Amino acid sequence: xxxxxxxxxxxxxxxxxxxxxxxxxxxxxxxxxxxxxxxxxxxxxxxxxxxxxxxxxxxxxxxxxxxxxxxxxxxxxxxxxxxxxxxxxxxxxxxxxxxxxxxxxxxxxxxxxxxxxxxxxxxx
Numbered sequence: 179x180x181x182x183x184x185x186x187x188x189x190x191x192x193x194x195x196x197x198x199x200x201x202x203x204x205x206x207x208x209x210x211x212x213x214x215x216x217x218x219x220x221x222x223x224x225x226x227x228x229x230x231x232x233x234x235x236x237x238x239x240x241x242x243x244x245x246x247x248x249x250x251x252x253x254x255x256x257x258x259x260x261x262x263x264x265x266x267x268x269x270x271x272x273x274x275x276x277x278x279x280x281x282x283x284x285x286x287x288x289x290x291x292x293x294x295x296x297x298x299x300x301x302x
Contacts, residue, residue: 184208184211185212185232186209186211186213186231186232186233186301187212187230187232188212188214188215188234189236189239191236193216195263196214196216198290199234199286199290199293200214202294203294206297213228218242219241222247225255229255231301232260232261232297233251233258233261234263234297235260235261236263236264237262237264244262244275248262252278259297260281261296262283263285263286264284271283282296
């Protein structure tokens with residue numbers, strides 16, 4: 179990835195979570211653009227219109243499953259980095275997300291530091 183073009187996209191219906199992620203992203207050097215969508219439909223439209231370098235994807239959205247979004251993203255952009263976030267991690271959803279091509283799977287409540295470390299590795 180070209181470090182001059184780091185663009186991260188957040189998909190999360192919770193503005194509290196999205197704001198925490200925005201703040202954490204501010205600590206990563208070289209991220210020049212961050213965008214956000216609160217629904218799957220909005221996310222897919224924005225991602226396909228202007229593909230980011232990496233996506234932080236909540237698994238639970240109001241209009242569609244994060245797993246379905248992940249599947250669609252990986253069909254259209256197979257090499258795009260996608261880290262899945264959830265408040266309720268389970269071995270079953272972890273297995274599904276890994277099978278669908280997720281680059282990471284984290285609890286968004288207490289593993290945000292690990293998410294940022296992983297994102298930094300993926301975008302360097």
